[in-house]
Amino acid sequence: MQSWRITPPSAPQRDVQACLASVIGAVGDAGFASTALASVNGALNAASWSVYRVWRDRAPVLHLSSSHGVRDTTRDCFAVYRDGLYQRDRTFDAARNASARGDALMFRLRARDFPNRDHREAIYQRHGVSERLSIVAPQDDDSVLAVNLYHHDHQGSFTEAELANFEQLAQGLLATVRRHIELTEVATPKRPDLAALHLALQRHCPTLPPRELDVCARLLQGLSYDGIAADLGLSVATVKTYRRRAFERMGLHFKSELFAAFVGRG
Template sequence: MQAWALNDASTARAQAAVARAIGAIGRAPFAAEALSGLHAAFGAASWSVYRLRRDAPPTLHLSASRGVPDTTAACFSIYRDEGLYRGDSSFQAVQALPQPGAAVMLRMRAEEAPSADHRDAIYRRHGISERLSVACLEDGGALLAVNLYCHAPAQGFAAGTVEGFGLTAATLLAAVRRHLDDEAALALPPPRRERLRQRCAQLTERELDVLEALLDGLTYDGIAARLGLSVATVKTYRARAFERLGLHFRSQLFAAFVPPGA
């Protein structure tokens, strides 16, 4: 059995984290801004929000990392593409609820992952030591999960932060749902950089910088001046990025990432 003493300081940090998430609702940098508060309050180095469905692959709605390499999209791709979600029993407590709507808090250490493949491919490979989640069933049977991750060298979330998360988890879940609802209503395409990441999670920050500059219409000289790099280095980043994306010509980049009529 686990027990935690109530702590006014941890409660205040948790409330501040949720307030920051609420303040970021409807804004493009929601994932990063919300994580900054979650990191300060709970020590979360990354987080993700996804939906699990009974008859379809899961959907990643947002994710971000702070202080560690951002492997959230890559982890989710493994989870989805290798079918790990099909054997994911870690949300059974939520799926067993008789009615949708109630929020459930879950805590899972790396060694408690539902299968060896899940543990090794996601947690061990990417240095994730623990997951702290709040989830709920939705009308129609989908499950919405908000997941915070603790990364090595930390062994897990501190007891005080877990207690604080429990006090505010339902409000955080409501804030995330509101943000997702607002995004769906606006039906705006994701920012260009995010769309590039969605196409290839392995793109580095510098490669993304160069791709965005190309999409802005800059020449190699212009990109070099913007980024403070040599033209040769710009060309190297461009070649690597195109190889990752399976592109050969700049026109293909524009066709893939510039909306018609833009």
């Protein structure tokens, strides 16, 4: 794995400037993830990207992801990562060690160099991803924010020209992504606390199995079936099956009855 500190670009190339301008223009838009990735491809090829935050002691959070020119499996990949692979991911340790200085670092990691075989096989080999370029920055809450660009197998390795463009793009892209996250998080109402909803559901129906609890709690948070499926790494059909079983246990027929019973309760 290669890593290096970001240095301010003295004179960005024209294609990098145009790329960053397009990314900035999409900030706050619902389609930011796909528009920004398409813009980035004006400076370097990346078939997919993801932006997420990782901690040492809690599950990671995916802020956005998208693909360009290939089938989008980024959320499927993150669901696998969130399901436990993150606990053995040491690829961001250097960024954590830089937290005292607040430095942002860049990393280049080829799939074959991943130290964890399960990680390498479940995400990179299974989905045809060959290489990752990352901009990684420590955050005030002891997390690390990672902006990741991926080459897929058909794209080969990142070229020296692409790496040079990436270095010129890095600071502006990181700042733009941070601003987009700030804007969209402010615009999105805070969801009810998941742990409190779990507790309320357990009190009401102690026989609910863990996955049925997970699904019902997220329904009460306002997530759609698609959103629950992405969050839990399940298919929509499986989510609906868990919902049906849970409703049968609780004697409910409609989602409105679930909300009437639990919304507003701690």
